[in-house]
Amino acid sequence: MAARSSAEISSILRQQIENFDQVVETTNVGTVIDIGDGIAHIWGLSDAQAMELLEFPNQVMGLAFNLEEDTVGAMIFGDGSLIAEGDEVRCTGRVMEVPVGDGLLGRVIDALGRPLDGKGPIVSDKTRPIEKIAHGVIYRQPVTTPVQTGIKALDSMIPIGRGQRELIIGDRQTGKTAIAIDTIINQKGGNLFCIYVAIGQKASQVANIVETLDRAGALAYTVVVAATAADPAPMQYIAPYAGCAIGEEIMESGRDALVVYDDLTKHAWAYRQVSLLLRRPAGREAYPGDVFYCHSRLLERAARLRDDQGGGSLTALPIIETQGNDVSGYIPTNVISITDGQIYLESDLFYAGIRPALNVGISVSRVGGAAQTRAMRxxxxxxKLDLAQFRELAAFSQIGSDLDRATRAQLERGMRIQEVLKxxxxxxxxxxxxxxxxxxxxxxxxxxxxxxxxxxxxxxxxxxxxxxxxxxxxxxxxxxxxxxxxxxxxxxxxxxxxxxxxxxxx
Ligand SMILES: Nc1ncnc2c1ncn2[C@@H]1O[C@H](COP(=O)(O)OP(=O)(O)O)[C@@H](O)[C@H]1O
Ligand SMILES: [Mg+2]
Structure with missing residues (x-):
């Protein structure tokens, strides 16, 4: 009998080596390699899909975020201390979802749709994926109906239309949240449902807002999604997507909804933290390269649907907090470029007693004008022009030169306009x-x-x-x-x- 050729032997060896790792099934089950700060790295799980929901022991859930050659990087939702190295992780075949529907109105929930208000379980028989591709242009129609904010300076000069994305931007303590909350309160007795998403704020502040809405009778048509500063970064990261999904459900039922993201600066911080912990490459200011996409795909979901699609709308009011009135930072410029207008608030005006502290000259609404009622127009x-000119003139006239009559009249008129817009x-x-x-x-x-x-x-x-x-x-x-x-x-x-x-x- 002839000896086996070396080629034959090596082929058998190769076959055995190739089949070796099939002994342990690594496609749908993996093992925790490390865990901490709301992030886990998992060995195995080669079948996991991006954004797939993962199941850890002790009912802790995770989200597959980074798919690498042998490992998966996941965000953890729940108590990470219940998970240890070596624990088993399973794929679920599902994507992340939140409960939606009218049962959520009047409720305060976390980013996973769990109640935070002690009013018992959420009544909902429907869920939606938190991430969804925005409606394409062929499903949309122009914005023609106003969102009445009830704020004179906005409804007259910076009108917002249903389906629009209008950014509220300014330093801290300039009245950004106040504008959003007043807009929600003004919908009482109307047909615009509201979602307020609190991201990275102090829990006490969120409690105040909930109480304010409740006292004003505005909670009945509002859902509050809260991921406070005390919540792990993954919760803060997904909160706006969850709020958006709840709004989309209202829009697709042919009604109008308004969603406030307060604020996207802190959302970007949360995303940066998650990305760094997942060891994604850092770009400018250590933000991940796709921080722009993370905001644009969120804001693109605001829309006014065509009548044959139900005619509903989702209006978005994202908020950005600047430092030292610097609107040219990385995150502010990104969000400015993907919204249909900006409401600029300034500390100088705020402290001068001009509240809302609206900078009329640079605030714009690029689509809302078409939605403004004729009476207001x-x-x-x-x-807007008169007031902007007045502010310039007022700054100039402080130099103290003699003013002609027409200029003085313009100044006097401007001061009174400014006064009634407070x-x-x-x-x-x-x-x-x-x-x-x-x-x-x-x-x-x-x-x-x-x-x-x-x-x-x-x-x-x-x-x-x-x-x-x-x-x-x-x-x-x-x-x-x-x-x-x-x-x-x-x-x-x-x-x-x-x-x-x-x-x-x-
Ligand atoms: N139009 C207004 N008139 C008087 N006070 C206001 C007005 N808007 C806001 N404030 C007050 O100014 C402070 C800062 O407002 P807030 O909306 O929390 O600011 P931001 O969200 O920009 O940090 C709050 O104490 C709020 O009550
Ligand atoms: Mg605020």
Missing amino acids: QVAGRL QPQYHPVPLAQQVLTLWAVTNGYLDEVPIDKARAWEDAFQGYMERSHPQVAQAIATDKQISDSTLEALRAAAEQFKNEGARAIA
Whole structure:
């Protein structure tokens, strides 16, 4: 018998080596190599898909995030201390989902949809993946319906439309959250459902917001998704996607929803932390290279669907916190470039008592103008330009040069416009009342009123219109425009009020 050739032997050996690792099944089951800071590395799991839900012992769940040659990097949701090196991990074949539906309204939940408000289990028979590709252009239609914020300066000059993405940007303590919360409160009695996503805020702050919404009767149509500063970075990272999924469900049911992401600066920090722990290559400012994509794919999910798709909408109000009014940072510029407009808030204005601290010159809404009601357009057409010019003029006139009459008149008018656009928190103003005030000030009815009395005058005027000429505001509210006959009635009423107004504020 001839000896086996060396080629034959090596082929048998090769076969055995190739089949060697099939003894242990590594496709759907893996082993924890290391764990900490909400991140685990797992050996095996070669069948895991990106963003697949993983099952750890003790009911801890994870998300496959980094797929490498032999290992998988995963985010951990739950108590990481219950997991040890060597523990078994299984694929589930599912992606990450949150409960959705109307049972969530009035509730406070974490990023996984678990209740945080002690009001019992969440009633929901439906879930949605937290990540989804945004609706393509063919499913969308132009934005034509306004989101009434109830804030005079915004509804008149920076109107937001349903389906739009409008960024609220400014330093800390400039009233960013206040604008978002007031907008939610103003939806009372309307048909816009709200989702407020708190990312990386102090738990006490979130509790305050929930209580404010509750007291204002706004919680009934609102879902609060909270991932506070005390929550692990993975929870903060997925929170906005979860909130977005809840909003998308409302949109796809043919209704309108508004989602606030407060704030995406802290979301970017959470994503940076997760990425560094997963040893992803760091780019500028140590952010991962795809931090831009992580925000754009979130904001792209805001849309106004076509009527044959149900006609629903999802409006997004992302918030970015800047430092030293620097809007040219990496994260701010990214988010500015993927939104349809920005509301710039400034500390200088805030401390000067101009609240909301809106910088009119650089704030814009690129699509909302088309959604503004005609009545508002009739009175606010030139407001933005006038106010921006006034602020420039006011800065210039401080130098103390002699002013000609026209300039002085422009300054006086501007000061009164600025004054009536000031608005305290939690006092949303309905559209018709906003129109009355703006009409009065732009038509010179406040020119004789002392500056420090302008707001008292406004209150008196509103009271007078409600008592003596309620039909004017009613007509504006129902017609959504100022018809010729309404204009006549308004002018006559304002003339009559001249004397009464002077007495009211004396
Ligand atoms: N329009 C306003 N009028 C008066 N106070 C306001 C107004 N908007 C906000 N504030 C107050 O200013 C502070 C900062 O507001 P907040 O919305 O929390 O700022 P940010 O979210 O930008 O840090 C809060 O104490 C808030 O009550
Ligand atoms: Mg805030």
